[in-house]
Amino acid sequence: MIKxxxxxxxAVLIAISAxxxxxxxxxxxxxxxxxxxxxxxxxxxxxxxxAPGGGADPGCPTDPNTVCAVLTSPDxxxxxxxxxSQLTAIxxxxxxxxxxxxxxxxxxx
Numbered sequence: 001m002i003k004x005x006x007x008x009x010x011a012v013l014i015a016i017s018a019x020x021x022x023x024x025x026x027x028x029x030x031x032x033x034x035x036x037x038x039x040x041x042x043x044x045x046x047x048x049x050x051a052p053g054g055g056a057d058p059g060c061p062t063d064p065n066t067v068c069a070v071l072t073s074p075d076x077x078x079x080x081x082x083x084x085s086q087l088t089a090i091x092x093x094x095x096x097x098x099x100x101x102x103x104x105x106x107x108x109x
Contacts, residue, residue: 034058034069035082042067043091045075045084060105067097068105 033055040047051058051069060068072086094101
């Protein structure tokens, strides 16, 4: 009888011990921030930098000629540049940055 319960108790203790050393895999969702276009291809996330004020609205003058800034989530590995997949989605939705969208600002060239 002790053998029967002893093996069961050992199995429970092993399971509890293993669970105590696992890490929580949930990630905090990244919030959207403004990224200002420095130079280069507006479709490339390395052409942007986090807007001054920790990603605050840069307040670009409006003119549908040149991309100024995008509002999107930061890259998971470098929070100073926008996420490339979201930037690609913005490019597609704006017809290659030619159509005005919320979260996409333009400035005079």
